[in-house]
Amino acid sequence: MGKPELKELRINRDWCKGCGICVHFCPKEVLDLDQEDKAVPVKPDQCICCMMCEMRCPDLAIDVILK
Amino acid sequence: MAVKDYIRKRFFPHIWCPGCGHGIVLNNLLRAIEKLKLKKNEIVMTSGIGCSSRISGYVDFHTLHTIHGRALCFATGVKMNRPELKLIVPMGDGDALAIGGNHFIHAARRNIDITAIIMNNRIYGMTGGQFSPLSGYGTKGTTAPFMNIDHGFDVVELSKAAGATFVARTSTYHVKQMVDILADAIDHKGFSVVEIMSQCPTYFGRKNKLGGATDMMTFYKDHTTPVGSKEKKANPELIERGIFVHEDLPEYCNEYDKVIEMAKASLK
Ligand SMILES: Cc1ncc(C[n+]2csc(CCOP(=O)(O)OP(=O)(O)O)c2C)c(N)n1
Ligand code: SF4
Ligand code: SF4
Ligand code: SF4
Numbered sequence: 001m002g003k004p005e006l007k008e009l010r011i012n013r014d015w016c017k018g019c020g021i022c023v024h025f026c027p028k029e030v031l032d033l034d035q036e037d038k039a040v041p042v043k044p045d046q047c048i049c050c051m052m053c054e055m056r057c058p059d060l061a062i063d064v065i066l067k
Numbered sequence: 068m069a070v071k072d073y074i075r076k077r078f079f080p081h082i083w084c085p086g087c088g089h090g091i092v093l094n095n096l097l098r099a100i101e102k103l104k105l106k107k108n109e110i111v112m113t114s115g116i117g118c119s120s121r122i123s124g125y126v127d128f129h130t131l132h133t134i135h136g137r138a139l140c141f142a143t144g145v146k147m148n149r150p151e152l153k154l155i156v157p158m159g160d161g162d163a164l165a166i167g168g169n170h171f172i173h174a175a176r177r178n179i180d181i182t183a184i185i186m187n188n189r190i191y192g193m194t195g196g197q198f199s200p201l202s203g204y205g206t207k208g209t210t211a212p213f214m215n216i217d218h219g220f221d222v223v224e225l226s227k228a229a230g231a232t233f234v235a236r237t238s239t240y241h242v243k244q245m246v247d248i249l250a251d252a253i254d255h256k257g258f259s260v261v262e263i264m265s266q267c268p269t270y271f272g273r274k275n276k277l278g279g280a281t282d283m284m285t286f287y288k289d290h291t292t293p294v295g296s297k298e299k300k301a302n303p304e305l306i307e308r309g310i311f312v313h314e315d316l317p318e319y320c321n322e323y324d325k326v327i328e329m330a331k332a333s334l335k
Contacts, residue, residue, distance in 0.1 A: 015079055019086035024281040055098070055242040058090025058280075059080060060071065 004049040005067040009041040015061040022053035022062055070097045073107065075127050082121055086280025088239040088265030089119050092157065092186050095242050097126070099249035110153045113141040115167060117159035118193045118267075119186040128155075136167030139174045142181050150180070150320040153253060157184040160201035161191045164220055168200070175229035175258050179319035182252045182259045183231075185222055188267035196270030207274045223311050226260040233259035234312040238287035239266060241308065248310065257318050264291075264306075 009030070018037030028046040031039050031053060039062065041047070047064070054064045074097065083090050100110065110128035114120035116135035123130040129152075133141045142154045163171050163185045174181060190208055191197040198208035203219035226234045233255040235248045245263060252259035266272060266283035277283050292298040294309035 017085035
């Protein structure tokens, strides 16, 4: 098994409350908040699939989907 | 089973404020349950009243949303009747240790096989930010606008003294540790206590000028240390996290079965 590869960072916009926890603690600055204060992947190619955003999201709004 | 298969999706988005640590506890409790490969039908969650206690509405297990401070009493009743089920009791610091403090120490003393999770945000979130027995000296709340002069409990020391056979502490920053500790606690046969430091940015954070959710989680990162570490000796202010007690002692339901057998034998 090699390194996990990202297929998709899926963000549930109906559940995201824009707290910014995922943005702040991502080690690779992959995520940001958009104009509606919803999390969006801005540099998905940088993602190391550490799963921290998915685990720390208080709203269960992120899924890090692997290939 | 995927984590999201354990929730009642129809109640989402949940009621908690943006950045509330209680959502992170829910998230990783589900992961611990997934790690143990438990079926929904094997789990009973009882809770009392508080923002934290709302958690029982969101999980698709057998759930009882009961009365303030008494979640452990309901759990005890369920466990005595159906000892094969896993009992999980998430509580706020007020629910567990203010109004529910007496029930808490006696459940610990009996060593009944229940997992108590204290979602410690050091304040009464639901009712508007009154100080709790975990707020600590010098903090502020709506009922302590100048400063709180009550000293706080140390959940770990209290649980140890009361007789809990599994005692641990972690935070919403330390999510991997949270999953591992919760899985061990649920697996443990006896009374388990897991204190999870959980931010309430809306009241504790705002009243004490601690910043937002990310600042409060950064505080957990910077002001905690693994139990028994060298850092603690150098800086006694650090809060230790990890597993403090993990021991096997006779469990209450098993002991009660023995009494039933004794009573039956006495009738022969
Ligand atoms: C018998 C009774 N007394 C008081 C209350 C009011 N009350 C509701 S929640 C609560 C405290 C909540 O604080 P905590 O348990 O720490 O949970 P949090 O909301 O901070 O998660 C209180 C005092 C109540 N519902 N029932
Ligand atoms: S942590 Fe979750 S709720 Fe908060 S901004 Fe990110 S996706 Fe949204
Ligand atoms: S998985 Fe890790 S690297 Fe990828 S977006 Fe989430 S926190 Fe950032
Ligand atoms: S008041 Fe505090 S504890 Fe309650 S939902 Fe809001 S942040 Fe969470």
